[in-house]
Amino acid sequence: MKQPHDLAQRYLLIADRDINTMTLLAKIAESDDEAIGFHAQQAVEKCLKAVLSLHQIPFRKTHDLGELMDLLSDAGKPTPPETNEIEFLNPFAVTFRYDLIDLETFDRNHATALVVKVRHWVATQIP
Numbered sequence: 001m002k003q004p005h006d007l008a009q010r011y012l013l014i015a016d017r018d019i020n021t022m023t024l025l026a027k028i029a030e031s032d033d034e035a036i037g038f039h040a041q042q043a044v045e046k047c048l049k050a051v052l053s054l055h056q057i058p059f060r061k062t063h064d065l066g067e068l069m070d071l072l073s074d075a076g077k078p079t080p081p082e083t084n085e086i087e088f089l090n091p092f093a094v095t096f097r098y099d100l101i102d103l104e105t106f107d108r109n110h111a112t113a114l115v116v117k118v119r120h121w122v123a124t125q126i127p
Contacts, residue, residue, distance in 0.1 A: 043118075
């Protein structure tokens with residue numbers, strides 16, 4: 001069985017892979033916002049799961065960022081900055097991958113900045 005810190009580090013490696021992909025796609029004007037949003041959501045999800053794993057807080061297989069943040073909060077652990085904004089990424093996990101939805105309000109730069117803030121927050125949580 002993996003140690004909590006090792007599992008947290010593994011989640012971070014996966015999150016960083018999504019962050020790198022998101023960052024590259026965000027720089028290309030022709031990239032689909034759905035793809036950028038997907039990698040943004042996945043990165044935040046893995047960051048949250050890293051912190052949950054470190055604190056040995058059990059979680060089910062889910063893409064629901066709100067649920068993951070609630071688990072941290074319920075356990076008395078800090079939650080990421082701008083928590084109230086993070087859930088806007090939820091639909092990118094599944095809905096936007098399989099359906100065409102109007103994304104007029106999606107701002108790839110804002111999404112990227114939010115993910116970077118969450119990743120920096122995680123770095124303060126995991127030694």
